[in-house]
Amino acid sequence: MPPLRSTGAGREAEEPRYAGEYRLEAPLGSGGMGVVHLARSASGLRLAVKVVHETYASDPEFRARFRQEVAAARRVSGAFTAPVVDADPDAARPWMATLYVPGPTLAEQVRRNGPLSPAELRRLTAGLAEALRDIHRAGVVHRDLKPGNVLLTDSGPKVIDFGISRPVDSDLRTETGKLIGSPPYMAPEQFQRPRQVGPAADVFALGSVLVHAATGRGPFDSDSPYIVAYQVVHDEPDLAGVPADLAPLVARCLAKDPAERPTPDEVMAALLPPSYEATAFIPAQRRTPEAPAADAVREGEAVRDTDTRA
Structure with missing residues (x-):
């Protein structure tokens, strides 16, 4: 080559x-x-x-x-x-x-169109839980799930950017004292015990991503990454604006103790019956008039490399 x-x-x-x-x-x-x-x-x-x-x-x-x-x-x-x-x-x-997967990132969608509707949020929750189940079954922990790493497509959300992911059986270790990730979506153990991060850290990130999708902000907000890190480790998340039927599940995802968080399977079970509407993420003005909305494909949307490091 x-x-x-x-x-x-x-x-x-x-x-x-x-x-x-x-x-x-x-x-x-x-x-x-x-x-x-x-x-x-x-x-x-x-x-x-x-x-x-x-x-x-x-x-x-x-x-x-x-x-x-x-x-x-x-x-x-x-x-x-x-x-x-x-x-x-x-x-x-x-x-x-x-x-190439056409579609905006969740970050772009929220920035352009505001928080997702309750139906869209349930669809996103189910889709991301299913994605994490698949990723974890492959023996991989993503470690950087965030709105910029979620593509919204007509077939559901896609998780991208495995730049700091780690296979469970990997021997590669992060240098002592070096934090890698995006603070608003990092789990407490990523700050406290980075070498012991497991699949539950992705579930914590899922909770943070869902708060952003529902409100346009994170559960721990500050202009300073150091304050965010402190809030993630010590403070309770701000869930104001999260739909009442989803707030308890999101709160469980954001538990400080990894053992108290639900698994992706448990998240999906808590959502039953989920929404399977294929057009959940496609704004009406973006749907093609000559084809069914479920078959509409957004062309020209950019796949983003939103790789950031703390």
């Missing part, structure tokens, strides 16, 4: 035109660790290709983490994620290609 190539001078030379055999057509989003590009396979399949920033390509720790990201994403590829098509973590600029 040919190496990443770039042409031009100055800043343009820093961005490759190819990832392996895939020509990069347009940037879709940029994060702290890399840029996601729209690309196509030889058959015309649309792909989202994540290419790491050049500054991280020479960092052995980052390369180890990126290999782990690729391995984790491959383990969980399925109905609830963006399936991995190809990857080369050993390239001069490491990259990974996943199937």
